[in-house]
Amino acid sequence: MGRLAQPANPKGLCVFDIDATLTSHAKADAKTCGVDRMPAGPVCKSCIGQSPAWKAEQTGTRDSFPAAYGKQAIKQCLSSGYAVGLATARSCTGDTLKARLHWLDQMGMPKGSVVTAAGTPGPAVGCAPHSAPANKLHKSGSINRLMAQYRVTPKRTVFFDDSSAALSAAKRAIPGLHTQQASSNCKGEWCASACGLTKAEFTKGFHKTKH
Numbered sequence: 001m002g003r004l005a006q007p008a009n010p011k012g013l014c015v016f017d018i019d020a021t022l023t024s025h026a027k028a029d030a031k032t033c034g035v036d037r038m039p040a041g042p043v044c045k046s047c048i049g050q051s052p053a054w055k056a057e058q059t060g061t062r063d064s065f066p067a068a069y070g071k072q073a074i075k076q077c078l079s080s081g082y083a084v085g086l087a088t089a090r091s092c093t094g095d096t097l098k099a100r101l102h103w104l105d106q107m108g109m110p111k112g113s114v115v116t117a118a119g120t121p122g123p124a125v126g127c128a129p130h131s132a133p134a135n136k137l138h139k140s141g142s143i144n145r146l147m148a149q150y151r152v153t154p155k156r157t158v159f160f161d162d163s164s165a166a167l168s169a170a171k172r173a174i175p176g177l178h179t180q181q182a183s184s185n186c187k188g189e190w191c192a193s194a195c196g197l198t199k200a201e202f203t204k205g206f207h208k209t210k211h
Contacts, residue, residue, distance in 0.1 A: 003108060003110065003111055004075065004078035004079060004108070004110065005078075005110050005111070006078070006083050006084070006110045006113060006124070006150070007078070007081045007082070007083060009151075010081060010082055010083040010150045010151070010152050011080065011081040011082055011156065012077075012080075012081070012082040012083075012152055012156035012157060012158070012209045013082060013083045013084070013085065013146060013147060013150050013152040013156065013157040013158075014073070014074075014077035014082050014083070014084050014085070014157075014158055014160070014206070015084075015085045015086065015087050015126075015142075015143050015146055015157060015158070015159045015160070016070075016073070016074075016084070016085070016086055016087070016160050016161075016197070017086070017087060017088060017089075017139075017159075017160060017161035017162060017163070017166065017182070018086060018088045018090070018100055018104070019047070019048075019064070019088070019162070020067075020162035020182065020183045020186065020190065020194035020196055021067065021070070021160050021161055021162050021182040021183065021196055021197050022066070022067050022070040022073075022074075022104070022107060022196060022197065023044055023047060023064035023065060023066065023067055023070070023194075023196050024038060024039075024064065024065050024066065024067045024068060024070075024183075024194055024195055024196035025048075025059050025064060025065075025191070025192050025193060025194040025196075026059040026060055026061050026063070026064075026065065026192070027058075027059060027060070027192040027193040028065070028068070028193050028194060028195050028196070029193060029195075030068075032185050032193070032195060033068040033185070033195035033196075033198055034068060034195075034198050034199060034200060035068050035069075035198075035199075038065065038066075038068060039065060039066040039067075039068070039070075039071070040065070041065070041066070042066065042103055042106040042107065043063050043064075043065060043103075044063060044064040044065065044099065044100060044103040045062075045063055045099060045103075046062045046063065046096075046099050047062070047063060047064035047096070047099055047100055047103070048061070048062045048063070048064060049062075049095075049096040050096075055190065055192075058191075058192040059192045066107065066196070067182070067183075067195065067196020067197045067198075068195045068196055068197065068198045068199065069196075069197050069198050069199040069201075069202050070107060070196050070197050071107050071108055072199070072202075073160075073197050073202045073206075074107060074108045074109060075108055076202070076206070077206070078108075078110070080206075082209075083124075083146075083150040083152065084109060084110070084113075084124065085113075085124040085125070085126060085142075085143075085146040085149075085150070086104070086109075086114065086124060086125045086126055086127075086142075087126040087139040087142040087143050087146070087159065087161075087170075088100075088125070088126065088127050088128075088139075088142075089128055089135035089136040089139065089166075090127055090128065090131075090135075091127065091128050091129070091130050091131040091135075092120075092121055092125075092127040092128065092129060094131055097121065097125075097127055098119065101114055101115035101119070101121065101122075101125075102115060109124065110124070113125075123149065124146070126139065126141070126142020126143065126145060126146055127142070136161075136163050136165065136166040136169075137165060137166060137169040138169070139159075139161075139166055139169070139170050140169065140170050140173035140174050143157070143159055143170060143174060143177065144174065153176070154174050154175065154176035154177040154178075155176045155178070155209070156209050157177055157178060157209065158177075158178040158179070158180055158205045158206060158208055158209050159177060159178070159179045159180070160179075160180050160182050160197055160201070160202070160205055161179070161181070161182060162181070162182045162183035162186060162188070162190075162194060162196075163188060163189075163190075164181065164187075164188025164189075165188070167179040167180075167181060178205065178208040178209055179205075180201060180202075180204060180205025180206075180208070181201060182195075182196060182197040182198075182201055183195050183196055183197070184198075184201060
């Protein structure tokens with residue numbers, strides 16, 4: 001089977017944060033993350049940005065790796081007839097997001113959905129107009145745009161993010177939206193051992209849209 005496309009008439013919508021949701025960090029422990037071994041690739045080169053520097057210092061690298069269940073989560077949403085999209089706090093024009101676009105393509109996002117021929121963010125990418133620390137609290141705009149684009153209601157949409165603050169803000173802004181914590185081993189904050197989305201977390205979140 002080739003790469004899965006966005007469904008013509010989606011049954012629902014899976015929206016993913018990128019960092020520590022679709023990616024894991026270098027110090028992630030396989031046992032903690034519920035897998036025999038963490039996925040080795042594709043490697044997201046320089047996906048931990050230049051600022052703040054302490055993040056790279058704690059992980060020992062600026063590279064990120066696939067989440068414990070990231071690639072499978074994208075595939076499962078698409079194979080179930082759900083559209084997939086991204087809601088990131090990163091600036092649409094920033095180098096840190098550009099570093100992720102081709103990596104996301106390798107992770108199985110539908111062809112042309114995350115990166116255009118010109119190398120800019122594709123239609124499935126919700127990003128911020130400029131860099132700001134508070135961007136993670138304002139992802140509802142991206143989620144609303146994706147729901148309108150794919151004609152899906154909040155009750156059939158689930159948003160996966162490692163930040164408990166981002167999840168709470170999105171849920172307050174969009175009544176009926178389902179949310180699910182990723183990298184729960186980090187307890188809602190950034191940590192160097194983030195698993196990214198695990199199978200248990202994905203299954204729990206995805207099932208919320210069925211009720």
